[in-house]
Amino acid sequence: MEEPPAMRHGAKMDHPATRAEALARLEAFLPRAGRLYAANRNFDEGPGRRTHVSGLSPAIRRRLLCEEEVARAALNAHGFAAAEKFLLEVCWRSYWRGWLEARPLAWQRYCADVARLNEELARAPSLGAAYSAAISGQTGIDCFDFWARELAETGYLHNHARMSFASIWIFTLKLPWQLGADFFYRHLLDACPASNTLGWRWVAGLQTAGKTYLASADTIRRTSCGRFRVDAPLAREAPPLPPEAPIHPAGLPALPEADPDAPSGLFLHTEDLSAETMVFPAPVRAIAGPDRIDGDPADLKRAYANASLDDGIVRAATHFAAEASRLPVDTLPEAVTQWAARHGFRQVLTPCAPVGPVADRLALMGVALARAGIRLVPVRRAWDSAAWPHATRGFFQFKGRIPALLAGGGAG
Ligand SMILES: Cc1cc2nc3c(=O)[nH]c(=O)nc-3n(C[C@H](O)[C@H](O)[C@H](O)COP(=O)(O)OP(=O)(O)OC[C@H]3O[C@@H](n4cnc5c(N)ncnc54)[C@H](O)[C@@H]3O)c2cc1C
Known part of the structure; x- marks a missing residue:
């Protein structure tokens, strides 16, 4: 299966790969993390031009910066009301991680599905051809093809592009969501077992039972600031995938006590x-x-x-x-x-x-x-210990805990 070679056309790494760079990026973004973020975050001006989102996800993913310090910086700069939208987005990540930590079966099942589907790709020529066209950006759907190349060349996609890409993958191209999540996982600089797997499951209607995300041409034209025409027809409905066997929370794993005196x-x-x-x-x-x-x-x-x-x-x-x-x-x-x-x-x-x-x-x-x-x-960091036990139900319930989380102790 041929993917577009990364770093063609001189694509470069546009995301902070050191803590010093990440702190500088955070500092530069902070003035836009308040009401401007709430108003504009869904608009994607395209690679090299983005000003509405922070581009910090690869740094946060590897914890060059921790969610807590990013959230506190935004809170200090704007106060809760103005920074709320940005705080909620940062905390989505903590929520997804806590949710998956208590339900490792969702990750194990996904990994087993990817292995099985990769074998199937070799055996089923029509699936193989459709998959190849999707990952090499040759489907004829202008936005989708652009995003497939952008992902391979830069390792990043805007959140709205991720949602629309996943929706088109599942409901228009009718490809298995797990293969799309795997394509993302191999390329995204911020690839995260929790945010990626659960983001795809959310679009597919597996995460919030029965609730799917349907990409529409109008929304894509608007949120891409008119960069795409989206002439090719997109699916008009997004029926939830067949329900899977339930994934019950197994609880957070207990950690061993350290000996404070041991070398x-x-x-x-x-x-x-x-x-x-x-x-x-x-x-x-x-x-x-x-x-x-x-x-x-x-x-x-x-x-x-x-x-x-x-x-x-x-x-x-x-x-x-x-x-x-x-x-x-x-x-x-x-x-x-x-x-x-x-x-x-x-x-x-x-x-x-x-x-x-x-x-x-x-x-x-x-x-x-x-x-x-x-x-x-x-x-375990204090932030994770405080946040994860509350990721038991939907994000709506978790959201209510965020002020208390931010009022809690310091980093660590
Ligand atoms: C199908 C799909 C797959 C995704 N896969 C990943 C992934 O592998 N890794 C990842 O970090 N995010 C993932 N996301 C979430 C989101 O798209 C990215 O975190 C966001 O686009 C990163 O860009 P940014 O740093 O400019 O975000 P900003 O808008 O500046 O947000 C600030 C920070 O908040 C966090 N954040 C923002 N939105 C979300 C969200 N919806 N879910 C979780 N955290 C969020 C990120 O850490 C981000 O850096 C996925 C979303 C979808 C729909």
């Missing part, structure tokens, strides 16, 4: 790269992280993740005045175990990784460490 190392990963804004339960003596990311992302996403990982590890080493080691990603469980044993650590602290591939790798690392008598102790 400890800190293992960093791409789920949280601002260790200096966290509170760790024991003194950090040395730091380790993978030498690079693994998996099969698009080149631009890989480059972004590696750059942010480098930045996060260098900052942590400076902050804790500790030696930082980069360990081979292919043999991480063994390499971390040897590193911890060499330093005489009885526990390795690590920022909590929510449901997703990093959490799966940490689980394997925990097993290898345990064999050597060393504990892996994930540490």
Whole structure:
């Protein structure tokens, strides 16, 4: 299946890949995070011209910036009433993450579906051809084709483009939503198991049972500031996909208690790269992280993740005045175990990784460490501990908790 090569036409990374750059972007965006954001956020002026949205999602995704500090900055700049819309959007992310954390089955089911559908693509020529046309931007639907290329070339799409793209994928092209979510996941610099999977499920009508999102040509013309004609016919209705077997909340996983006196190392990963804004339960003596990311992302996403990982590890080493080691990603469980044993650590602290591939790798690392008598102790940020237990029902219920969340303690 041929995808448009990323970085053709000199496309460049337009999103902050270091904390310093992300803080500068936040600072520059803050004046527009109040009523201007509420009025204009749905309008997408196109790549290189966007002023109505922050473009911070890749940085927030890897926690070069945490949701809490972004929300507090907007609150301080505008007050709750004027900043409410921006605060709600930032908190959607916390909500999705909390929802998925208590329901890992939604992610596991999605991953199994993607594996099955990828095999099906090779066996079913008509599905394969329709899928190829969609991901290479050759469907004849002008906005959709533009977005497919924009995604591959920049690793980013505006929220409205994501909603319309997903809707056209599912209801006009009648392709399986899981393959669309996988296409997004491989390319988006902010690709997040929670926001992406649940965003697609929401459009498909699986997340809010029976409620789908139908893209309309008029809305696309308006929100794209007239950039697209949308002459090709789009689906006129969006019937919900057949209901799936229910996903019951399994509760948030309990975390092991740290020993505050045990000599400890800190293992960093791409789920949280601002260790200096966290509170760790024991003194950090040395730091380790993978030498690079693994998996099969698009080149631009890989480059972004590696750059942010480098930045996060260098900052942590400076902050804790500790030696930082980069360990081979292919043999991480063994390499971390040897590193911890060499330093005489009885526990390795690590920022909590929510449901997703990093959490799966940490689980394997925990097993290898345990064999050597060393504990892996994930540490959850205070923001996540406060927010996630409330992501039990819909966002409407969660929303009511946001003022209390913001009134709560400091970062960490
Ligand atoms: C099908 C689909 C897939 C998506 N996949 C992802 C994904 O993988 N990763 C991701 O971070 N977001 C995802 N989103 C949400 C949203 O589109 C992006 O967060 C947003 O477009 C990022 O641009 P921005 O930083 O300029 O946002 P801004 O409008 O400036 O918003 C500020 C921040 O709030 C958060 N945010 C805003 N809108 C949402 C939302 N609807 N859901 C969750 N968080 C939000 C982001 O962290 C964002 O950086 C998806 C939405 C849809 C409909």
